[in-house]
Amino acid sequence: MNKILWLSLLLIVSAASSAGQFRQILPIVTPEQMGDEERFNLLRYSLLPIFDRNNITEAVHQIAVAWGTGELGDWLSNNFLNRQRLLSTLTLDVPRDARIRILGIRGQRVTSQQVKPSDKGILRTTVAIALVQTQIEFTDPSQGFQRLTADVELALQFEERFE
Amino acid sequence: MRLRKNVAVVCLTLVLPALASGEAAQTHISGSNTLRLDHYGAGGDPAVSSYVNTGYHWYDDLDLTASHYESDFNKFEFRLNATNNQSAYHAPDLGTTVNSGSIQWERGDTAIPFRAQAGDYFAYLSPRTLQRNLKGAMLEIQPETKGEVNHSLQLFGGRSASDYRDIDLDNDDFYGLSWVIEGTEAGDFSVIAVRLDSDGATSFTPRQGVYSLAWSKELQLTSQNLKFEAEIAKSNSDIWNDTDGQYNPEAGFGYFTGITGQLNETQFSYGLTHERYSEHFRPAGGSVSSNQAQQNTFVNWGRDSGEQYDLRFNRMVSELESSNPTTTLLWQGSYSQPLEVVATGANLSLNFTHQTYGDQDQTYDERSIDGERGAESAAIRSVVRPRRAWQAQNK
Numbered sequence: 001m002n003k004i005l006w007l008s009l010l011l012i013v014s015a016a017s018s019a020g021q022f023r024q025i026l027p028i029v030t031p032e033q034m035g036d037e038e039r040f041n042l043l044r045y046s047l048l049p050i051f052d053r054n055n056i057t058e059a060v061h062q063i064a065v066a067w068g069t070g071e072l073g074d075w076l077s078n079n080f081l082n083r084q085r086l087l088s089t090l091t092l093d094v095p096r097d098a099r100i101r102i103l104g105i106r107g108q109r110v111t112s113q114q115v116k117p118s119d120k121g122i123l124r125t126t127v128a129i130a131l132v133q134t135q136i137e138f139t140d141p142s143q144g145f146q147r148l149t150a151d152v153e154l155a156l157q158f159e160e161r162f163e
Numbered sequence: 164m165r166l167r168k169n170v171a172v173v174c175l176t177l178v179l180p181a182l183a184s185g186e187a188a189q190t191h192i193s194g195s196n197t198l199r200l201d202h203y204g205a206g207g208d209p210a211v212s213s214y215v216n217t218g219y220h221w222y223d224d225l226d227l228t229a230s231h232y233e234s235d236f237n238k239f240e241f242r243l244n245a246t247n248n249q250s251a252y253h254a255p256d257l258g259t260t261v262n263s264g265s266i267q268w269e270r271g272d273t274a275i276p277f278r279a280q281a282g283d284y285f286a287y288l289s290p291r292t293l294q295r296n297l298k299g300a301m302l303e304i305q306p307e308t309k310g311e312v313n314h315s316l317q318l319f320g321g322r323s324a325s326d327y328r329d330i331d332l333d334n335d336d337f338y339g340l341s342w343v344i345e346g347t348e349a350g351d352f353s354v355i356a357v358r359l360d361s362d363g364a365t366s367f368t369p370r371q372g373v374y375s376l377a378w379s380k381e382l383q384l385t386s387q388n389l390k391f392e393a394e395i396a397k398s399n400s401d402i403w404n405d406t407d408g409q410y411n412p413e414a415g416f417g418y419f420t421g422i423t424g425q426l427n428e429t430q431f432s433y434g435l436t437h438e439r440y441s442e443h444f445r446p447a448g449g450s451v452s453s454n455q456a457q458q459n460t461f462v463n464w465g466r467d468s469g470e471q472y473d474l475r476f477n478r479m480v481s482e483l484e485s486s487n488p489t490t491t492l493l494w495q496g497s498y499s500q501p502l503e504v505v506a507t508g509a510n511l512s513l514n515f516t517h518q519t520y521g522d523q524d525q526t527y528d529e530r531s532i533d534g535e536r537g538a539e540s541a542a543i544r545s546v547v548r549p550r551r552a553w554q555a556q557n558k
Contacts, residue, residue, distance in 0.1 A: 021392045021419060022289040022353040022377045025315040025345050028278055028305050029236055030271040042235060050193060053226065070514050073473070073497060078423070078434060081290050081450045084459065084477040088493050091516040101213060104253035106224065107244055107262035107326070111285035111296075129285070129296060131262065131325055133252060137213055145211040151255050153296065153325065155287070 021079065026112055044122060045115045048162060051126050056108040059156055060132055068099045077157070098138035103149070107131040111155075122162040129155050188234075194227035201250065220250035236271035242282075260328040278303040284321055286448070288341050291396040291417050292355045292375050293448040297321030297337060311346040323448070336360045337448050350380030350391075359447045366447045368400040369410065373446045386427045394419045398444050415444030417451060430465035442484045455481045469501040482522075491520035 027033075029042075066072045073087050080086075108130045115124045136148040200221040205212035229241040247259045254260075265282030284301040287294050299321020306314050320338035339357035359371040375396035382389045395418045401410035421436035439456040461475040477493040499512035 020351075020379055020390075021394055021421070022355070022379070023287065023315075023317075023341055023343055025305070025313055025343050026278075027313070028269055028271045028276040028303075030276050030307060031236060032307065034235065053195070071512060073495075073514075074499075078432075078461065082452075082457075084475055084493055084495055085479070087495060088477075088516050088518055091514070092518060104222075104250065106222075106246055106248075106254055108226075109242060109244055109263050109283070111283075127285070131254075133254065135213070147213070147215070151325065 026114065041117060048115070048122065048124060051110055051113065051124075051128075051158070051160075053108050053110075053128075055158060056128050056130050056156060057105050059158070060105050060130055060154065061102055063154070064100045064102050064134075094136075095138040095140070098136055101135045101137060102132060103135050104133040105130055106133075118161065120161060120163070124160045124162065126158045126160070127155065128158065129153055189232045190229070191231075192227075192229045194225070196226075197224040198222075199224075199250075201252075203252075214252075216251035220252060222250045222253040223247040234272070238269050240267045240269075241265070256328065258328070260326045262326045264327070276305045276307065278305075284319055286319060286321070286337070288355050288357070289353065289375060289377060289394060289396075290450040291394055291419065292373050292446055293337060293339070293357045294450050295323045295337065295448045298324055298327065299338075313345045315341075315343045315345075317341045335366055335447070350378055353377040353394075355396075357446070357448060361447070367445065368402055368447060371398060371400040371447050373398045373449070387424050388427060389422060389424045392419070392421045392423075396444070396446070398446055400443060400445065400447075402443065413443040415441045415453065417441065417444040417446075431463070433460075433462045435460050439483070454483050454485075455479060456483055471497070471499045473497045487522050487524045489520060489522040491518065493518045 029038075034042075063072070063075055066075055067090065070091060072090060073083070076083050076086075108128060110126055110128045112127045113124065115122060117123070130153070132152050132154055134150050134152055136146075136150075138146055140146050198221070200219060202219050203214040203217045205214060205217055209215070209217070223246065225243070225245045227241070227243045231239040233239075243264045244262045245260065245264075246254060246262055248254045248257055251257075263283045265280055265284070267278065267280045269278045270276065278301075280301045280303075282298065282300075284297045284299060286297045286301075297319065299319065301317055301319040301321075303315060303317045306316075308314060318340050320336070323335040323337065337357060337359055339355065342354040344352045353376070355373070355375045355377070357373045359366065359368070359373075361369050373396060375394055377392070377394035379390060379392040382391070396416070398415040398417075400413055400415065402413045403409075404411045417438070417440040419436065419438040421434065423432065423434035425432040436459045437457070438451070440451055440453050442454040444451075445453045456479070458478045459475070460477075461473070463474075464472045473496065475493075475495045477491075477495075479491045479493070480488050481491070482488045494517040495515070497512060497514045499510060502509040502511050
C-alpha cells in the first residue's frame with residue numbers, strides 16, 4: 001500500500017490546473033455518495049503517508065537544473081501560459097553560461113489534494129506552492145559577473161501512485 | 164577569481180508525531196520546525212562572488228498542520244507556516260512573519276454541503292480572470308443535484324501578498340464569485356466575476372471588473388480522447404489618460420479556444436489553441452498579456468522505450484491593435500532518449516528553436532534576413548545528463 005511507484009512533477013505556475021483552463025470542482029464528501037466502495041476507498045486513503053514537504057524543496061532544485069540545461073520544457077504544463085515564449089527566450093536570449101541559483105525556499109504548502117483509485121492502485125494528486133529566492137548568474141562580456149535576484153512563487157503539481 | 168563557500172553548520176528539524184484520539188472523532192497534528200545556520204565566505208574579489216552577504220545567516224521555519232474529523236463528512240483543518248528570518252538569502256526581509264495560514268471547515272452532511280476557509284486561498288480560477296494566492300476568506304457550496312451534474316459556487320475576497328507582513332490594506336483587493344458546473348451532456352461550464360479595488364500604486368487600475376464564461380467538453384472519437392475548451396472574457400477598467408488628466412473607463416475583450424487530443428492507450432498527444440486579447444483587456448489578477456493574439460500547435464509522442472518526441476509551433480501577433488503589429492513565428496522541437504551506456508543511466512536530449520519576426524513597416528531591416536524584413540534566430544542544443552529520480556510529465 002505504501003510503496004510509491006513513481007512521483008511526477010508538473011510546473012503549473014500559470015495554469016488553473018493541469019487538466020483544464022478553468023477551476024475544477026474538488027468534491028465535498030456527502031453521506032449520499034458514501035457506498036461500500038467509497039467507504040473502503042476512504043479507509044485506504046487514510047493509510048497513505050502524509051505528503052512529504054521535502055518533495056517541494058527537491059522539485060524546486062530539479063527545476064533550477066532543468067532551467068540551466070534547456071530541459072525546462074519537460075516540467076512545464078501544456079497549459080503553462082506563454083510556454084513556448086518562455087522556452088525560446090531561455091534558448092535564444094539568455095546567455096549560454098547563465099545558471100539559476102536557489103538562494104532560499106520558504107512558505108512551502110499544499111493547496112489542494114485529490115486521491116482517487118487508478119488502474120494500478122491509488123493516484124494522489126497534490127498541488128503545492130513555494131516562495132523561492134532565485135539568483136541568475138552569468139558573465140557579461142563588457143560588465144563582467146552579473147547577479148539578478150528575484151522572489152518568485154511556484155505552483156507545482158505532484159502525482160504519486162501507490163500500490 | 165571567484166571563490167565561494169557555503170557551510171551548513173546546523174540543520175535541525177523536529178517533527179511532531181501524529182496524534183489520534185477516539186474512534187469517531189479524530190484529531191491529527193503534525194508539524195516540523197527547521198532551524199538552519201549557514202556561514203558564507205568569499206575569497207578574492209567579492210564583486211564576483213555568488214554570495215554578496217558573507218558571514219553567519221540563520222532562519223527558523225515553523226510548519227504546523229492540524230486536522231479534526233468529527234466524522235467522514237465534518238472536518239476542520241488548520242495550517243500555519245511562519246518564519247523568523249535572519250538570513251539575507253532565505254527571504255527578502257528580515258524578522259518574524261507568517262508566510263501562510265488558513266483555517267478550513269468542510270461539511271458534507273448538511274442540506275447544502277459547504278467548505279469555508281479563512282486565511283490563504285488559492286484563487287486559481289482561469290488565466291483570463293484570476294490566478295493569485297489571496298489572503299482573505301472563501302465560502303464554497305456544492306448543492307446536491309440528481310444525476311451526474313455537480314455544482315460548485317465559490318464566493319471569495321482577499322488581498323494579494325506573499326506574506327502577512329506585506330499586506331497593505333489599500334492595495335490589490337480582489338473579490339468575486341466562481342460558479343462551476345460539471346457533468347452535463349453539453350460539457351462543463353464556468354462563470355467567473357472578479358472585482359479589483361486598489362489605490363493604483365501596485366496596479367495599473369484602481370477599479371476593475373472581469374467577467375468570463377468558459378466551457379469544456381471531452382469526447383471519445385474512435386481511438387482518440389478529445390477535449391474542447393473555450394473562454395470568453397470582458398473587462399471594465401479605469402485607465403489613466405494623460406490627455407484628460409483623469410481615469411477613464413475602458414472595456415476590453417479576450418477569448419480562448421482550444422482542442423487537445425490523445426490517442427487511447429498511447430503517449431501520443433496533440434493540441435491546437437487560439438487566443439486573442441484586446442488592447443484594454445488587462446486582468447489585474449490574471450496572467451495573460453493585452454493587445455496580442457497567439458496560435459499554438461503541439462505534437463508530443465512518448466514511447467515505452469523512453470524516447471520522447473515533441474514538436475511545437477507558435478505564431479504571435481503583438482501590438483495587435485496598433486497600426487504596425489509585429490508577427491513572430493516560433494518553431495521548437497525536442498528529442499530525448501535514455502542512454503543505457505553506464506550503470507547509473509543517462510539521458511540524451513536534443514532541442515532546436517527557430518524564430519523569425521518582423522512588422523509591417525519593415526523596421527527590423529538592421530537585423531534582416533537576406534535584406535528582407537524581419538529577423539531570425541536559431542539554436543540547437545544537446546545535453547547528456549544523469550537520469551532524474553523523478554519523471555516529468557507534459558499534460
